Amino acid sequence: MAYVDLNLLVVLDALLAENSVARAAQRLELSPSALSRSLAKLRATTGDPLLVRAGRELVPTPLALELRTRVRAVVEDAHSVLYPCTDFDVATLERTFTIRANDGFLDTFAANLISYIDEAAPGVHVRFAPKPDKNVAALRDGLVDVEIGVVGDTGPELRIQALFRDRFIGVVRADHVLAQGEVTAQRYVGFKHISVSRRGYQSGPIDSALAGIGLQRTVSVVVPGFPAALSLARQSDMIANVPERQTEKSRVGMFSFALPVTTGELTVSQIWHPRFDKDRPHRWLRGCLRHVCAIEGSSSRDDIE
Template sequence: MSTPDLNLLVTLDVLLAEGSVARAARRLRLSPSAMSRALARLRDTTGDPLLVRAGRGLVPTPRAVELREQVGRLVQEAEAVLRPADKLDPRKLERTFTLRTSDGFVENFGPGLLSLLGRDAPGVRLRFIHKPDKNSEPLRDGSVDLETGVVEETTSPEVRVQALFRDRFIGVVRMDHPLAQGEVTPARYAAGRHVYVSRQGRDTGLIDEVLGSAGLRREIVTIVSGFSAALTLARSTELIASVPERHTGNLRTGMHSFALPVAVPEVTVSMLWHPRLDADPAHRWLRERVRELCVGAFSKRIG
């Protein structure tokens, strides 16, 4: 069975609306002979004359009358599918977005993002899920709409990336800790007892490498999987937590923060998404809100 020429639907719609080969030809910017050939093809395809002569004009057959409304609706729906998406109205948007982020991102930026959505897009719901690794498969298979984190070599090259902010590591201790007073030198910092954050359960990291190059070694007495847990321990013990400054702004309230006395490279935190969502108006609107929030959420560096 041959595939029907769907372009004939537009021709049929105009012919039935105009009731004239000549007028339909002018409307479609075709010659009368081309329109006559198109009518012949429609008659052959449908097995019905569709338009028959009555005096000087043409009148529709019962089959044509039956098709008129259906064909018009099909053409309108096809035009709607092929035209650019209407301008997004966030207040009418009803959608759930899944964001894969660190606990620190949720705790520091989540409240502001939810407040913004509640005001501008009350029908939008966010589902935050834990980010245990750098695997890009959840973005690829559609189970995750947006992700935040540091781009690494394992990040899939097909993923879209937009930088949100630069972040640096700082030291954090409770207010009555010895490091809350006086200059924090590399030796004083290394001499303290530390809580180390590692999602992979590693024993040491970049800070230890930098200290080692200066002939120093810090004592790591416990390892946790998140910055929130590290700060909770540091708040009620003598431990020193070394955490990203911007990711932990809300969590460090009531604690003493200081610039690390060793040169540790900053990191760039980005948001990542799959290319299929690049032009989606709702997803683009969400990305813009996340970026605005991250850019405006931090106004002053310490140290």
Template sequence: MTLPDLNLLFALDVLLAEGSVARAARRLRLSPSAMSRTLARLRDATGDPLLVRAGRGLVATPRAEELRRQVGTVVQDAEALLRPVRLLDLSRLDRIFTLRTNEGFVEEFGPRLVARVGVDAPGVRLRFAPKSDKDMMSLRDAAIDLEVGVAGETGPEVRIQALFRDRFIAAVREGHPLGEGVVTPERYAAGRHVSVSRRGRERGPIDEALSALGLQRTVVCMVSGFSAALAMARASDLIASVPERHTEGARAGMHSFALPVATMEVTISMLWHPRLDADPAQRWLRERVREVCSASRRTINAT
């Protein structure tokens, strides 16, 4: 009985991840014709076309989608078996780790993370990349070590671990009329609001919740970040609705209260490529992120 060529697993992993013979060839440093021959061998081995032409591109067959969920783990395990075990000497570790996240996470958790990392590994530097780099930098090509945020649609090759849940609250300056008494949906909606939207959207989940009660808030300005929204609310009578845990420090000296309408909580997670699973330095970094995120648990009481 002829044994299968296990090298095909690595090619299959890259082909299914890229969905393109040309891009897979570049990643594996092969010529397009050599990559096409490899795809032909994979088709013979699996008895399935795997990638079929659709317009100018290729789409995965149902069998390929099934294999995509398995081959990444197999390749990762194989790489871990062949990687020499090394003890991590944090005192000598000299690396730059790139974390992609939003400004709220950097402002609230960044200083504690830098301090915590510095205790163990003074030679490590952290680079916080903005979410605007999402199209230019990816987990797959090693431009990003770790991403922190709300996990959207991700491929099977991405690892996800929840860090904490966050909810939206409202913040106003000290002495604001909403600082006293019960904040009803009507009182909240009647105020003047500053909203946060990186894409310039005028409506969001809070507006939908108010609309279900027959209410509409007046948004007089929009900004792209929570810090800017809080700065404006601190210096005026505007109401800023912001995530609680992401803005704990930025809201110091302001009056915060629970929203008088129900909105969904969001789960903040960290995401990384499975090729980094077994790397001792990467595992140490992820543990420090978890540690820092679990340190603060203060909440705002409902009114």
């Protein structure tokens, strides 16, 4: 086997993270000239320039972009081998975690999660990232620690753990006609509906269930998030169809009811990259999420049924 200078991987990781010889040198506590020599070796080894100048900045080549995640994982694995974490005191932990979740989850769980974390680890900060889609590239790239949601096509390497089960319910303003009497399927389809879809879809499982009994609803508005759907329902005769547990606090003062047709339950999970499996602070964060989701909103279903 040919000799491989593994120190070059550490240099490449820093260069791809900083896109700057000077900043990478500062990060590794080396001189810029030493970093430049290492970059020259990397270019000779890979046969690729890796970083090229664009004005005053350096930008990565396609090969560098392809290598970035792999190099980061190798360096992290090497660090965990040489410096295993044996002591862990959450009270002195200083770290920022990034969690990607939709607005409904944040509205219901975020406040209690932050309170729970702050009480145990005041040095820990949480950044909630927007979730415009189900693309898991940010997890693979290490830009997001945990993603919360219904599992889609995540890829075989990601780790998944269920947090809670949810179901869709109907919601209308408090003085709506549907607030009086039984909400039958016929009454349900007699009003216009608000659909929630990031991709603009008007139909889904509810429409399939209605079609099975020969009924069809009218979806007159499509919005990208549950808070917008509930806001519209508060100010109109339209019906919002939202997940029960993730909208509990947003539905206060409104009339909520079980759907008159059967739709499948949703399993909301936390998803992370295996690079964090053995990371004790990350494991602690996942435990915090499990704890908060287990106790929050547990009474909402009994209020409706």
